[in-house]
Amino acid sequence: MRSRAEEEARTAAEVREGLLSRPLPSLPSKLFYDERGGALFDRITRLPEYYLTRTEEGLLPAVARDVVDRVRPRHLVELGSGLGAKVRTLLDAMAEADTGLCASGIVGDFLTDLGALGPGVSRLIAFLGSTIGNIHPREVPGFFRSAAAVLAPGDGLLVGLDLVKDRARLEAAYNDAQGVTAEFNRNILRVINTRLGADFEPDAFEHVAFYDAKAAWIEMRLRAPRGCRVRVAGAGVDLVLSPGGEIRTEISCKYTRAALEALLPATGLRLDSWQTDADAMFALALLRRASKLR
Template sequence: MTPPYSLDDRLPADHYAGALREDVAAGLTASPKSLSPKWFYDARGSVLFDRITRLPEYYLTRAERMALRAHAADIAEQTGARTVVELGSGSSEKTRILLDALAAAGTLERYVPIDVSSTALGEAGQALSRDYPTLAVTAVLADFEHELALPPPGETGPRLVAFLGSTLGNFDTGQRTAFLSRLRSALTGGDALVLGVDLVKDPAMMIRAYDDQQGVTAEFDKNLLTVLNRELNADFQPGAFDHRAVWNAEQERMEMRLRARVATSAKIPPLDLAVDFARGEDLRTEISVKFRREPLTAELASAGFAVEQWWTDPQERFAVLLALPTA
């Protein structure tokens, strides 16, 4: 008998609308103006991002897959995980590498994808249930930035938490500290964390990854304004902005920005807010911190994690690391 697929909805009915309004009100009245990258991923944004991951310039997804494929068996052997929990699971495509390795090792029983998109969870969960007939898939609709929503350890451990795609890089230092501390508090002995992070490298390579020649990333970036127009009845003019990918050398992070090509303004009626942009003014839409081994290892240690393994793709562009909670 095939184990059931289930969806546990942890989000309040008004979560999306309330969180969007809160983020937009705070970000567009700040100086400099900024928005969270979480709002990129409506249906169109998700399709565009999938296209980005297949572009020749976008090395991140390919490099992470290389490292995972090379060392998934090691992860399975060292963790013996019965449950894989994925934070920000999306399509769950890369996670199949881990699932395959744990299934081959004979320990895999349950997969718990956690995401804010019910559509992504439903599509991925149903596909996994078909492809892994002995796997119980328990999807959780939740915002892991506010609620980790990990299954209890008693009957599901040992648990392997997967946080892939260098999503950790979307957090600034303070956000990372808070997130990693909360995650450590939710784990027990025997649990493990597999983390995918992008590494500091040639800025030109990174800029190309965030500003491709076909303009797909630019379209993805501007789609954020379309989301605001639709969800908040705003009147942004996406054509009044240019996409920019900027390497912030001081903070060692890529930044995606929308730069006003002319002086422009937008009204957001539900917030009773009018936002003015001077010509050349930037709206930062994403940060993507790039990491170095020693500082990240120290950061994880401060949060209560010991890095047991650090693996990279052959060109050392991207790292996959296995970390265990310390006493």
């Protein structure tokens, strides 16, 4: 695993690359989550507009035992530790099925550090919360291949996916009336200020979130109404934004079953089960490791 200094250097490089990208500068969405950002996101999950968390939590109890019966895991690996209630549901299903249970923790980046798990057997990887939506679709097959490499044949990857639906419902979830999501979005600038010595003025930026139907994702941005010049010392970047200039802070991809299946060839994973809530808002997809990796 990387040291703290190595991780900070990696973060600085990612921020530099993102801010220098054109036509639209961007920031890595993992930087939302300092202590304040985590608390804001916890509030978001309880907002009336934000259906994702409560829909997944409502679906998981009906799915968990079926998943455990299919995979018979002894090891549960949760990627991106989030709401403990969802993991508890899976742990309870494993206990009821008497599969045995081994638990451990690893600090790392699930996009780059899955290999730290090493080869294993009887594993179920849980990737819940629609977190897969924050990965660009072109990077998802590589993530799936990394997951398959640490699973034995028949082991599983349980993925939570927010599904394509009408624009109004999607955009409302990321533009709540209380403005919590807007404050969460601006918090990424506070994190950059703290970690990389930047001089952003977070409150001078406007929250923007819209659904791109062609890409099938929600895109969040921060807009500088007056324009600005910002120094990000730790990344060695001077960012100049014209009036109305924007920074992309997150994508949240929305899926269909067909879109997921299109990403699976040559990854070593196959779709074993697909279950949605009654309104087809959210899906839990169980992917199983094939007998041979290509």
